[in-house]
Amino acid sequence: MPISERGTPTFDGFRLVxxxxxxxxxxALRDAIRAVAAEAPLYRPSMPRTGKxxxxxxxxxxxxxxxxxxxxxxxxxAHPLTGRPWPEIPEILLVLWRELADYPHPPEAxxxxxxxxxxxxxxxxxxxxxxFAAPVLSVSLGDSCLFRVGGTNRRDPTRSVRLASGDVLLxxxxxxxxxxxxxxxxxxxxKLLPQGGRINLTLRRVTKPE
Ligand SMILES: O=C(O)CCC(=O)C(=O)O
Ligand SMILES: [Mn+2]
Numbered sequence: 001m002p003i004s005e006r007g008t009p010t011f012d013g014f015r016l017v018x019x020x021x022x023x024x025x026x027x028a029l030r031d032a033i034r035a036v037a038a039e040a041p042l043y044r045p046s047m048p049r050t051g052k053x054x055x056x057x058x059x060x061x062x063x064x065x066x067x068x069x070x071x072x073x074x075x076x077x078a079h080p081l082t083g084r085p086w087p088e089i090p091e092i093l094l095v096l097w098r099e100l101a102d103y104p105h106p107p108e109a110x111x112x113x114x115x116x117x118x119x120x121x122x123x124x125x126x127x128x129x130x131x132f133a134a135p136v137l138s139v140s141l142g143d144s145c146l147f148r149v150g151g152t153n154r155r156d157p158t159r160s161v162r163l164a165s166g167d168v169l170l171x172x173x174x175x176x177x178x179x180x181x182x183x184x185x186x187x188x189x190x191k192l193l194p195q196g197g198r199i200n201l202t203l204r205r206v207t208k209p210e
Contacts (some may be wrong), residue, residue: 012173012175013135013170013171013173013174013176014149014169014170014172014175014178015100015169015172016163016167016168016169016170017168017169017170018164018166019166019167020096020100020139020168021165021166021168022166023192025092025166026165027192029092029093029139030192030193030199032092033112033199035087036087036090036112037059037112039084039087040059040082040084041079041081041082042058042112042114043057043058043059043079043080043081044057044058045068046068046069046070047070048070048071048073049070051069054068054121055116055118055119055121056113056114056115056119056120056121057113057114057119058113059079059112060079060086060109060110061087061089061090061110061112062107062108062110063085063086063108063109064076064077064086064108064109064207065078065079065086065111066111066128066204067080075108075109075129089107089110089203093107093110093201094107096137096139096168096203097137100168101137101170101203102135102172103133103134103205104209105205105209106205107134107137107203107204107205108204108205108206108207109203109204109206110201110203110204111201111202112199112201113199113201114197114199115143115182115185115198115199115200116185116197117185117187117196117197119197120181120183120185121181121182122181123148123150123154123179124179124180124181125152125177125178125180126176126177126204127177128206129207130206130207130208131205131206131208133205134204135170135171135173136170136172136176136203136204137168137169137170137202137203138168138169138170138171138200139168139200139201139202139203140163140165140168140169140198140199141165141166141190141192141193141198141199141200141201142165142190142196142197142198142199143165143185143186143187143189143193143196143197143198144163144185144186144190145162145163145182145184145185145186145198145200146160146162146163146182146186147160147162147169147181147182147183148180148181148183149161149175149178149179149180150178150179151178151179152174152178156179158179160183162186165190165192
């Protein structure tokens with residue numbers, strides 16, 4: 001994988017848009033996500049089979065939300081604890097999707113991940129969707145993280161890139177099924193979230209359009 005002058009891995013379908021959201025836009029999105037979490041509270045999912053809790057807390061917005069529990073990973077229309085439908089995806093995220101996704105249909109799910117300073121996410125593929133023609137569009141808010149991305153086989157070599165608040169990342173095309181994960185959070189690198197931590201938002205198209 002070639003490395004661009006800015007240290008960004010560049011390969012087919014992997015696109016980093018550093019600083020796409022300015023501070024004012026980040027604040028607006030942070031507030032919109034607070035409203036989402038007020039309606040659909042963050043909760044700690046558990047791993048399939050083992051039931052081990054995630055270190056990341058999650059919620060969703062959109063017509064579908066990604067959930068994980070002992071029976072497996074899936075998308076469902078309601079919050080697992082409240083039973084209520086997920087809130088709508090904030091407009092600012094839909095604008096980003098229309099601008100950057102290069103895909104003619106709207107996203108159906110937005111997974112909201114909250115990382116405290118110790119949280120991480122192991123190497124995985126986003127493969128629970130039926131539609132891989134759409135990219136996964138990811139937005140970072142708050143503290144920076146070390147993001148790792150490899151190829152479509154778990155053992156492929158990986159590269160790391162630091163993601164900062166306001167950065168947008170796309171995994172599309174040949175990179176849509178690339179393994180990726182978050183190795184660590186860098187506490188104190190942003191003042192956007194007064195209590196610290198990192199929010200990651202991923203927009204996903206789940207179903208194949210008719
Ligand atoms: O937090 C991130 O940057 C990545 C999140 C992720 O890979 C996921 O939610 O599937
Ligand atoms: Mn992922």
